[in-house]
Amino acid sequence: MDADVLLRVTALTKRYPGVTALDGLTLDVPRGRIGLVGANGAGKSTMFRLLLGLTQPTEGHIQVCGVDVAADPIEVRSRLGYMPEHDCLPLDQTAADVVSTFGELSGLPRRAARQRASDILDLVGLDEARFRPIGGFSTGMRQRTKLAQALVGDPELVLLDEPTAGLDPLGREEMLALVARLGTFGISVMMATHLLDDVQQVCDHVVMIDAGRLVVAGETASLLDRTGVVTVDVGLRHHDLIAGLASAGVDATVVNGAVEATIEGDQQLDLVRDVVADLGLPLFRLTTRLTSLDEVFLRSAGGPE
């Protein structure tokens, strides 16, 4: 198996009585931050259970970090961290105790587990709350504790099931920032979510599944096309810009507090810049808008594979 391939799935099928959760999935996933995207019931959580060896595939094979899951699930689990979507923490224990215990369960010696628990809780921003019972934690703090227990064993790959579920906007941004940082620590991340914005924000590779079938997989950047629309942020003077662009023959409207202009080719991009300069407007942002992953998903899931 190629050293860069983190995950190799071959003809993977999982059937439960009356339902096929995964249907003939075949893909190679490189190391890095991977988004596993699909609607609720698409098979994301089943995929995680199969990766952890907690359930057996009906057909097919999985290799994680070069290890066959069916042949040696224990070895695979010793290389993985797992953060489930649902509540899963003992509420009457402190975060330090829980994370330290899970460190020991990951095979770390007791002293090392306590030290790492302290470090990891510090990393996820729970250093001051680590001696408080988890029952008194907010949703965001519980999510961070779940992430900490997944990281304490120093995994090669961490599986995050809906890590931003139930978080407020600030908590969501902080969680995504943490996930993005994991890549810089040499930890690969597979993040299952139905929130495509989250994936677009932090993942460099995307696997989209729908009803247990592979929809599309590839680098995030390669899936996003230029749309021919540029976003121009000139502060509050949108209408001056729209009028200026209209006189130059460019259609523009206000979307989410910024001006979006439809252009044809780079020459018109220069034209937009010149209009802004001629009007003496402050230019805060000038970007080409890409297709969103939502559009990619809808286009791919709706059409033939």
Next chain:
Amino acid sequence: MSAAAESPGVRRGAVYDRSYRPYDGPRGRRAAATAALYRASIRRALGLRRSWRQKAAPFVLLAVVSVPAVVNVGIGYITRERRLPIEIITYRDYVGVSSALLLFVALVAPDVMCPDRRQRVLPLMFSRPLVGNDYVAAKVGSITTILFAFSFLPQLVLFVGNMLVSDSAFDYFAGHLDVLWQVPASVALLAVYYAVIGCAVASLTDRRIVAGASVIGLFLVTSIASAVIVDNGADRGPSPGSPGALVNVLRLPLYLRDLVFLGHVDATSPLGGVDHGGMYAVGLYVIVLGLGLGVLWRRYRWVER
């Protein structure tokens, strides 16, 4: 940089980004994870690292089961000059006192088993290098250890106390060598038995109160049923005992205790006088243990439910 910072002899502060440090030390596998879970379960059962309320029950119970030993040794000390042959309780009887630890099992086995299922901690545990049998071994092992310790410690107090208040400590020791294996053996049989039954019953529900009541109920119902059967049988024949005494699962380990101490079932016990009563007791003991372990094995084969 300030002048103070540049002055010789003045320590300059520094900010370190602790960031993430990979773990490159030794790492255990199944045995280490099982041992970690065993330790965590013992801590939980004894209420360590928990509030004082959780600590109260186990240590109050230990104090209660130690009372006969302390009283016996105290009276021996007070009457040591009068050479009175006062023996309030024998080592064999004391194993019967330990059956009061059933209360402890009804309290602790559900507390150790049920929250893992109710708070959905099992997926986190089984995402570690751990399988169902390891989990069962750790849980049953932890309760067995505590039951053994709580049964053995009072006997140790009794033995050492009797030795010290006797005319000759060496003579007492030499005259009671049999006790040195009989007590640990019979106490171990009792501890394993209660631990397996307690854990098996607790594994069938995720509610502690239901599990605790079920453990007590199981022993009460079988005790009453056995008493009714034995009483009816007593009217029909000369033998004081009846095979119906075996229905009392609470008393079953005490017949094995008799075998360890006496080599046969005590003639005054409800099983006394029954042909091959000891053999039946051993057989039923093994069957009950097997059933309990079978229930546990089946409950923790998979973590999906």
